Amino acid sequence: METSISGSPLDIDALRADTPSCATLLHANNAGSSLQPTPVTEAVLDYLALEQRRGGYEAAIERSAQREATYADLGRLIGAQPHQIAITDSATRAWNLAFAAIPFKPGDRILTSAAEYASNYIAFLQLQERLPITVVPVPNDESGQLSVRALAELLDERVRLVAVTHIPTSGGLVNPAREIGELVAGSEALYLLDACQSVGQLPLDVSDLNVDLLTTTGRKYLRGPRGTGLLYVRDETLDQLRPP
Template identity: 60%
Template sequence: MTMDIAALRRDTPACASFVHFNNAGASLPPAVVVDTVVEHLRREAAVGGYEAEEEAHARLEAVYGAIARLIHADPDEIALVENATRGWDMAFYALRFRPGDRILTARAEYASNYIAFLQVARRTGAEIVPVPSDESGALSLSELDRLLDERVKLIAVTHVPTNGGLVNPAEAIGRRARAAGVPFLLDACQSVGQLPVDVEAIGCDMLSATGRKYLRGPRGTGFLYVRRALLDRLEPPFLDLRAATWTAPDQYTVRPDARRFENWESYVAGRLGLGAAVEYALKLGLPAIRDRVCALAERLRAGLAELPGVAVRDLGEQRCGIVSFTKAGEHAAAVKARLGAQAIHVSVSTVGGTRLDFEARGLPDLVRASVHYYNDEAEIDRFLGALAAA
């Protein structure tokens, strides 16, 4: 479909105030998301939190269906969580490892995930094995084939790393994981909302995502997908009366669906806002969103490549809406501050976020400019002009 960019920008009033190229941090929500959250908070103030939740029961249930349509899953395979990291942790820490077990991951894996690997490795004696990258910077499939043996108990990969536009070959990884009978955990925090994500096509067994990034949902929201065939094999690392039923003084029963990974207390207004954000994305269509986002990102990369002293640092044959770069003689934090003073929002990636990748490339930091479909070409020109004016 053809997007009405002017209408989408009107539906995002803050576009008139600044250039927001920090969508991989937190996108600007459309009006319907803001209205949904605020209206429910007002209803809580009017009738009480429990009562407002009871009134919204059918709408809350519909959120599971919307997310299922978004990623081509079933509603009972979806858990609503506070954020992508909590969803990822609930899946990862439900797995059991022993000495000698191997966890395969990518060189550009995100710090929160890698820290969890390190903790479990210390506790259990499992081994973390980063799969080398190929010549484009993505996870090497030939190296994955070489490493994939009977010792491997998990493949855990970030779909789109936090520090650049690289898109890892998730479907090809999924085919290998299924053939080997190894669970595949995909961190889709940066990809859901900007790229079509189909869990059946990818073949992942678990997937975590956030609301605040490319989905344009509220902060404090996210979801976890767990394939039905794996559910009975995973008991979450902690349970409450949402996740399980206390059936006798010394017994409990874990619920049969993915909501075993939820807890009872939740941000109800945020969940409703997440549902509104998902419906908004589905209405626009993820292929159209991807095409628009990728076209803007390529235009930005081309413009950056023409600026003296600027080096585009994105890797991979397939790239997305995250554009990373360095500017000679100017630290990333200084670039961010200078652009911020001109009402242009970017973020900074540092070695602490993806240490293996940064150290391999000899990079201390990067500027990260992440575009979305509601951005326009005039904003890119404004950005390039501001960056060039040292």
């Protein structure tokens, strides 16, 4: 059995064979944390054993080529260059690093989706306690997606950030990320996309989406180890950021 993502064939039978639990378990929680395939588990255990034998810094030097290859692989996955990617210890860490690097000013506005991830919204509210900014949830359209028409009406020179969750964590909603990106690209605002549930589940390209910043996790649809996350930053956006 084969299927494909972005035109690349996937051998489903081989993938199942690489995932021992498929023989004994019906697992439907990939949106929380997927079942690790054997190559992932073996790679993690092998690296821990190397650290045990050689030491942490020495192991990092010895495996530097594999680490650099990971940045290249992740770049190909989302249509980015290796230097545009930071690997973090979680998607939440990646998102918070991106958000904290945006130099907000009094009077700025944040536009977000009605179904925004809770911890993201907490960061908005915490910033609002420190600065006189305004957080505005964009209304949904008749299908339940973020309304692009409503976003266009709200998007003015006061908007510093449009932050949207691509696929919310507990439902089947898919927000129109590409259409949002096209709209934001014509403004002075930055576009931050939380793609935790979409990278690995849907084909996507950061250039096609017109995102300035994108975050995701390794443990969900990429079937990577827990404790891994990714932050993408567009080159043209770097000069606008002040990393904490």
